[in-house]
Amino acid sequence: MSNSIPGNPVGEGQLERKDEQGExxxxxxxxxxxxxxxxxxxxxxxxxxxxxxRDVTVSYGGQPxxxxxxxxxxxNEITALIGPSGCGKSTLLRCLNRMxxxxxxxxxxxxxxxHGQDLYGPKVDPVQVRKMIGMVFQKPNPFPxxxxxxxxxxxxxxxxGDVDDxxxxxLKGAALWDEVKDRLDDNAYGMSGGQQQRLCIARTxxxxxxxxxxxxxxxxxxxxxxxxxxxxxxxxKENFSIVIVTHNMQQAARVSDKxxxxxxxLDAAETARWGELVEYDVTERIFTNPxxxxxxxxxxxxxx
Amino acid sequence: xxxxxxxxxxTGGPAGRRPVPSLEAPSPRYGEKAIRGLxxxxxxxxxLTTTAIVVSLLLPTLDFLAEVPIGEFLFGTTxxxxxxxxxxxxxxxxxxxxxxxxxxxxxxxPIGLASAIFLSEYAxxxxxxxxxxxxEVLAGIPTVxxxxxxxxxxxxLIEPILPFMVKVPPFSAGIAxxxxxxxxxxIIASISDDSxxxxxQGLREAAYGLGATRMKVATRVVFPAAIxxxxxxxxxxxxxxxxxxxxxxxxxxxxxxxTFDPGSSVQTMTAFxxxxxxxxxxxxxxxxxxxxxxxxxxxxxTLVLNLFAIRMVRKYRExxx
Numbered sequence: 046m047s048n049s050i051p052g053n054p055v056g057e058g059q060l061e062r063k064d065e066q067g068e069x070x071x072x073x074x075x076x077x078x079x080x081x082x083x084x085x086x087x088x089x090x091x092x093x094x095x096x097x098x099r100d101v102t103v104s105y106g107g108q109p110x111x112x113x114x115x116x117x118x119x120x121n122e123i124t125a126l127i128g129p130s131g132c133g134k135s136t137l138l139r140c141l142n143r144m145x146x147x148x149x150x151x152x153x154x155x156x157x158x159x160h161g162q163d164l165y166g167p168k169v170d171p172v173q174v175r176k177m178i179g180m181v182f183q184k185p186n187p188f189p190x191x192x193x194x195x196x197x198x199x200x201x202x203x204x205x206g207d208v209d210d211x212x213x214x215x216l217k218g219a220a221l222w223d224e225v226k227d228r229l230d231d232n233a234y235g236m237s238g239g240q241q242q243r244l245c246i247a248r249t250x251x252x253x254x255x256x257x258x259x260x261x262x263x264x265x266x267x268x269x270x271x272x273x274x275x276x277x278x279x280x281x282k283e284n285f286s287i288v289i290v291t292h293n294m295q296q297a298a299r300v301s302d303k304x305x306x307x308x309x310x311l312d313a314a315e316t317a318r319w320g321e322l323v324e325y326d327v328t329e330r331i332f333t334n335p336x337x338x339x340x341x342x343x344x345x346x347x348x349x
Numbered sequence: 350x351x352x353x354x355x356x357x358x359x360t361g362g363p364a365g366r367r368p369v370p371s372l373e374a375p376s377p378r379y380g381e382k383a384i385r386g387l388x389x390x391x392x393x394x395x396x397l398t399t400t401a402i403v404v405s406l407l408l409p410t411l412d413f414l415a416e417v418p419i420g421e422f423l424f425g426t427t428x429x430x431x432x433x434x435x436x437x438x439x440x441x442x443x444x445x446x447x448x449x450x451x452x453x454x455x456x457x458x459p460i461g462l463a464s465a466i467f468l469s470e471y472a473x474x475x476x477x478x479x480x481x482x483x484x485e486v487l488a489g490i491p492t493v494x495x496x497x498x499x500x501x502x503x504x505x506l507i508e509p510i511l512p513f514m515v516k517v518p519p520f521s522a523g524i525a526x527x528x529x530x531x532x533x534x535x536i537i538a539s540i541s542d543d544s545x546x547x548x549x550q551g552l553r554e555a556a557y558g559l560g561a562t563r564m565k566v567a568t569r570v571v572f573p574a575a576i577x578x579x580x581x582x583x584x585x586x587x588x589x590x591x592x593x594x595x596x597x598x599x600x601x602x603x604x605x606x607x608t609f610d611p612g613s614s615v616q617t618m619t620a621f622x623x624x625x626x627x628x629x630x631x632x633x634x635x636x637x638x639x640x641x642x643x644x645x646x647x648x649x650x651t652l653v654l655n656l657f658a659i660r661m662v663r664k665y666r667e668x669x670x
Contacts, residue, residue: 149473176560186551189667199559202569234668252559263354305657337582 089192093120095256095286096141101155103136103145110136113155116305121286123278125301125328127294128343132307133320134290136292138258140164141282141288142178143171176203179249183261185241185249190318192225195233195244197254211251219247220277239270246277250285257281263296294344296303298330304331307339353526406648422642428605428616430639431625437639437647440656441605445522445615446647449597450590452526452611453533453606458585460530461537469545469566481539488535499528504600516612520602523611527616528596533586540585544578545571552559557589577662588651594619618643 054340082103095117103111111133118124118141126134130248136145145151157164164174187195205211212229216222221243225236233244242262249257259278263271271293276301278287291297297304305325311318324331335341342348361493414422417437425438468477504519507527515521548571556566572579594617603624604615620655622640 117470142558144554144558147554172560172562175558180554180558182551182554182558184551186549186555188552188555188570198556198569199561201557202561202565232668248555249559 053176064148075083093278094118095120096164096288097156097158097161098289099156099158101137101140101153103133103140104152104154105136105148106150107152107316109319111307112310114307114322116154116322116325118286118288119303120286121251121284121300123282123289123300125297125304126288126290127292127297127304128307129309130292131320132309132316134305134307135260136320137262138288138290139180139309141256141258142180143174144180146171154295161200165331167185175263176252177254178258179252180260181242181245181249182259183256183264185238185245186266187236187241187244190233191230192236192244193229196251197250199248202254215251216245219243220273221247223224236261237270239266239273241269242266242274244279246274246281250281254285256288258285261285261290263291264292271296294332298332301328304328306331306335306343306344308339359563365527383559398586399627403648406641406645409638410645412633413635413638413639416638416641426607428621431636435635439618439643441607442616442621442643443646444607444609445597445601445605446591446619446650447618448522448609448611448615449525449529449593449601450587451609452523453529453590453593454583454587455528456522456530457533457590458583461534461543461582461586464534464538465541465545465579466567466572468542470563470571481542481606484535484538488529488539488658490532491595492532492593492601493595495528496596499596500601503527517602517604517614519599520604520614522601522608522615525597525600525612527617529590529593530602532593532596533589536581536586536589540582541575541579544575544582547578548574550570573665574667577666580658580662580665584654587654591650591654592619592647596621598623618647 054057094117096116097268098114098116098118101111101114102109114137126138128134139145140153140157141159145153153165158172159178163169166279180271184285188198190198191214196215197208199205200208200211213222221240223242225231225244228235233241236244242265246257246262258339266274275296278289281287281300289297289301303326306323307320308323309322324337326333326336331340332344335344376558422437422439424440426440427435427436427438428441464480468480472480477621500519504521504524507524508515508518514523545567551571552574553566555571561569597615597617598620601617601620603616603620604614604617605621607614608615622643625636626640630640
């Protein structure tokens with residue numbers, strides 16, 4: 046189901062977004078976003094892929110952390126990566142915006158295409174990649190600066206105009222504006238953990254990426270904050286494609302459209318371990334009628 | 350697993366089977382108290398030393414000020430304490446100290462901070478493993494060796510290229526400054542690097558994730574987050590520059606000229622103390638007291654420098670978790 050829409054609607058989408066900041070973004074107008082798990086039809090991007098992974102193997106210092114993953118990640122949907130600790134889901138996620146470049150020993154084999162462009166092509170600049178593909182991390186990591194300066198950091202560093210408007214639009218987009226509008230000059234560390242994480246999401250939104258990668262964004266948060274972030278994700282997918290790594294299977298079931306299940310494999314001598322993709326399908330099917338018995342054992346809690 | 354063996358451990362089993370033990374300490378633990386006392390004594394020793402130094406500086410200084418009015422000492426423009434008639438205007442050697450320190454910092458701050466940014470943000474672990482120890486070895490080179498290096502290598506090297514830097518060969522305040530700069534580069538680089546590397550990786554990742562370049566991450570995120578350590582390194586380096594004796598004694602010459610001209614020969618406060626405090630001056634003479642007065646002033650300068658730095662750190666510190 047890859048590349049079924051010809052042309053390059055990405056470009057248009059990007060231009061539209063740059064024109065209209067804030068809640069009313071181009072993509073959402075007149076479009077009925079399908080309930081998660083529902084089939085294609087009304088979604089204009091249905092079938093269009095953001096990422097196409099072919100036989101991706103990621104190694105650290107020659108040791109594979111995840112092997113031979115092939116999957117297509119659809120546009121404007123939420124794709125979840127689940128699996129036990131050590132299955133390489135975070136590693137895989139960090140390949141999608143070349144965050145692994147920061148680890149000198151990391152090496153990526155296979156091919157990761159982003160809208161048909163090889164993400165690891167010789168002329169590709171990781172800085173450009175990360176402008177388009179933002180990331181939210183496990184532990185909320187606001188800068189030790191004011192709330193305003195946190196959001197403004199990206200636009201300032203990238204030399205984007207109208208910083209004030211962008212900050213406001215991003216905070217509104219992350220449903221944080223009403224909570225912080227009177228204390229924009231306060232230090233971000235004065236916020237609660239859940240607010241900090243939404244601030245980090247807003248900070249990512251402020252540079253207007255196309256994709257947001259989330260690496261266990263709720264693992265440090267209480268259930269109420271988690272709920273707020275999940276609601277936010279469901280809103281965000283109108284304008285962004287989201288890939289989320291999560292340990293929380295209910296979370297994957299609640300928010301994602303598609304789910305990939307990875308497992309840890311051991312070699313015969315039990316000296317090397319690496320992650321492998323077992324099954325990748327519509328979320329509903331993964332949780333109700335998976336094709337692989339290992340997936341079923343994991344999602345029903347028999348193992349893991 | 351409810352076997353009898355397991356019940357032998359813990360408090361399991363019927364109540365009252367094991368007597369409740371006393372919760373009082375089994376021994377008075379004199380050793381613990383002795384160690385505590387010893388540790389406190391060591392900590393107290395440095396406080397006592399500092400106090401002793403201040404007192405020993407102050408008493409002869411007061412004798413000195415009884416003979417020389419403080420206005421003449423602080424604002425006089427001629428320094429000739431051993432001549433007859435003597436002049437006790439400290440400004441020439443004060444300016445000499447400030448001049449050599451200033452040139453030193455001018456050399457060391459950019460090079461030191463650039464090295465720190467390179468080591469912390471750009472260098473591969475392998476490169477850092479080589480450079481960092483070399484840097485720290487450089488910090489351990491005796492300053493007399495750096496002084497000789499300045500006098501017999503730097504000065505003849507620079508004189509033909511930049512004649513204005515060395516007006517009375519081979520002596521020059523500027524060359525002394527450069528040598529001091531070389532001496533304090535490792536202090537700035539090493540401490541700033543440590544401080545920058547202790548900034549959590551999460552902050553860097555956040556900035557990279559927004560499409561920031563390495564330079565932006567270093568200057569806009571890591572540098573401000575590490576500013577308290579960086580300022581601390583600058584203060585330490587500044588104090589070392591002001592207090593440096595051997596390099597200026599060898600390279601700056603010994604003429605107490607009231608000038609910031611890098612090509613001129615100057616005498617610094619430390620160099621004055623170093624040349625004058627030989628064994629054959631007798632206590633109670635004005636020359637003897639002069640040494641202490643200059644020492645007290647030097648102490649006051651570094652004290653002010655430190656207090657200033659503490660305020661700077663408080664003001665600009667970015668506290669991260």
